[in-house]
Amino acid sequence: MNSRRHFLGGAGAIAAAVGAATVGRAALAGLPEPVHQDSADTMPPLQPGQGRPYRPVLTLNGWTLPWRMNQGVKEFHLVAEPVVREMAPGFKAHLWGYNGQSPGPTIEVVEGDRVRIFVTNRLPEHTSVHWHGQRVPNGMDGVSGLTQAPIQPGSTWVYEFVARRPGTFMYHPHADEMTQMAMGMMGLWVTHPRARHPLIDEVDRDFCFLLNAYDIDPGSFAPKTSTMLDFNLWSWNSRVFPGIDSLNVRQGDRVRIRVGNLTMTNHPIHLHGHEFCVTGTDGGPVPKAGRWPEVTTDVAVGQMRQIEFIADEEGDWAIHCHKSHHTMNAMGHGLPSLIGVDQSALAARIQDLIPDYMAMGGRGMADMGRMRMPLPDNTLPMMTGQGPFGGVEMGGMFSVLKVRKDQAPGDHRDPGWFSHPPGTQAHEVARAPAEPSRQDAAGGSSMPLASPSGHEVEVQVRKPGGHAHH
Numbered sequence: 001m002n003s004r005r006h007f008l009g010g011a012g013a014i015a016a017a018v019g020a021a022t023v024g025r026a027a028l029a030g031l032p033e034p035v036h037q038d039s040a041d042t043m044p045p046l047q048p049g050q051g052r053p054y055r056p057v058l059t060l061n062g063w064t065l066p067w068r069m070n071q072g073v074k075e076f077h078l079v080a081e082p083v084v085r086e087m088a089p090g091f092k093a094h095l096w097g098y099n100g101q102s103p104g105p106t107i108e109v110v111e112g113d114r115v116r117i118f119v120t121n122r123l124p125e126h127t128s129v130h131w132h133g134q135r136v137p138n139g140m141d142g143v144s145g146l147t148q149a150p151i152q153p154g155s156t157w158v159y160e161f162v163a164r165r166p167g168t169f170m171y172h173p174h175a176d177e178m179t180q181m182a183m184g185m186m187g188l189w190v191t192h193p194r195a196r197h198p199l200i201d202e203v204d205r206d207f208c209f210l211l212n213a214y215d216i217d218p219g220s221f222a223p224k225t226s227t228m229l230d231f232n233l234w235s236w237n238s239r240v241f242p243g244i245d246s247l248n249v250r251q252g253d254r255v256r257i258r259v260g261n262l263t264m265t266n267h268p269i270h271l272h273g274h275e276f277c278v279t280g281t282d283g284g285p286v287p288k289a290g291r292w293p294e295v296t297t298d299v300a301v302g303q304m305r306q307i308e309f310i311a312d313e314e315g316d317w318a319i320h321c322h323k324s325h326h327t328m329n330a331m332g333h334g335l336p337s338l339i340g341v342d343q344s345a346l347a348a349r350i351q352d353l354i355p356d357y358m359a360m361g362g363r364g365m366a367d368m369g370r371m372r373m374p375l376p377d378n379t380l381p382m383m384t385g386q387g388p389f390g391g392v393e394m395g396g397m398f399s400v401l402k403v404r405k406d407q408a409p410g411d412h413r414d415p416g417w418f419s420h421p422p423g424t425q426a427h428e429v430a431r432a433p434a435e436p437s438r439q440d441a442a443g444g445s446s447m448p449l450a451s452p453s454g455h456e457v458e459v460q461v462r463k464p465g466g467h468a469h470h
């Protein structure tokens with residue numbers, strides 16, 4: 001059971017010398033028990049019980065896959081299968097993933113570890129696993145048709161290689177990719193350095209999540225898999241705000257956040273209240289001379305960005321994608337702009353004919369959060385996050401970095417909302433100020449109109465992706 005040849009029979013043994021291979025029936029009994037996760041909660045970091053020590057990562061609304069040591073080899077068992085993922089409380093999606101959840105569990109190893117990963121396919125179609133960013137023998141690269149035959153439904157294959165390079169990586173299928181990634185098949189891989197590394201600092205908190213996106217019609221359960229760009233659910237680890245847990249740290253902590261992008265567009269990830277440096281990518285640690293301060297870093301498609309900062313400002317700091325339509329949930333997409341139009345009477349009359357009809361707020365989208373409109377079952381209102389001062393008016397790719405003086409070292413629990421010291425919070429002024437003095441509205445003489453047309457032009461701003469309604 002413990003030797004490699006037991007996993008392979010006949011012709012498989014030849015393939016094993018160069019790449020991933022089918023696991024023989026006799027060996028299946030000796031596979032590591034697949035571990036299944038039922039919960040979409042953030043699981044505490046998995047402390048390494050065996051092997052070289054390291055400080056484990058915390059996967060936001062995710063978990064780390066346990067392994068077993070087998071004669072010096074770390075053995076993991078991934079099961080590719082249909083899953084039901086709670087994307088936020090009250091909203092479940094029928095996705096594909098690994099070991100009960102989408103994304104799959106984070107795999108954590110140490111530089112130099114020999115790793116053996118069994119992959120059992122319980123999907124209705126073939127799959128494969130590609131170890132994005134890693135140095136592997138070519139036959140372990142997981143590109144179906146190029147470096148291996150696809151893993152057929154019902155069969156188990158094995159990948160084996162040495163984790164050669166420390167860093168943050170991803171795994172995902174390289175077989176019917178468009179379908180399988182649109183269905184949620186992906187996961188994170190972290191290789192910790194084997195010793196102190198000149199470019200990899202030790203940190204107090206180490207978070208990671210994947211950016212992913214789905215196109216799920218309101219009221220339905222399964223993503224549309226042929227969508228190319230117009231996704232309507234922008235998620236972190238297949239969760240949308242307010243279903244994304246906060247990142248809870250102690251004031252003064254050195255914090256690392258690893259973000260991988262497996263959507264079909266870029267995401268400028270923006271952190272409030274602090275400056276950070278990009279200290280690494282999936283290509284490795286960034287040399288110190290190549291780092292500069294940022295408050296937003298763009299994570300392009302197929303990239304990983306690892307940011308680091310000292311969390312020295314107490315408070316509840318937003319962290320979110322800066323594309324504003326990526327912080328809206330499904331109901332926020334594809335609506336015509338009706339700002340300035342009072343639709344209350346009209347909407348009521350249309351609802352007599354179409355019960356689910358809803359109108360975009362006449363003053364802006366914020367009205368939507370307050371509307372008591374009927375929603376189809378299994379649909380999130382588009383902006384449902386409630387903060388201590390009302391609706392946060394965000395959904396999708398949004399969370400909160402909570403920095404607290406009294407958060408104990410290593411304690412990842414949510415400390416609740418920040419209580420602002422007196423005199424440190426914006427507030428309404430008691431009396432209206434005097435009318436501000438304005439510049440002459442006619443404009444200066446330096447740039448007069450070339451040929452005054454005599455009439456004013458007014459334009460209406462339309463939400464991108466909305467339909468023209470004039």
Ligand SMILES: [Cu+2]
Nearest residue numbers: 267321323326
């Ligand atoms: Cu985005």
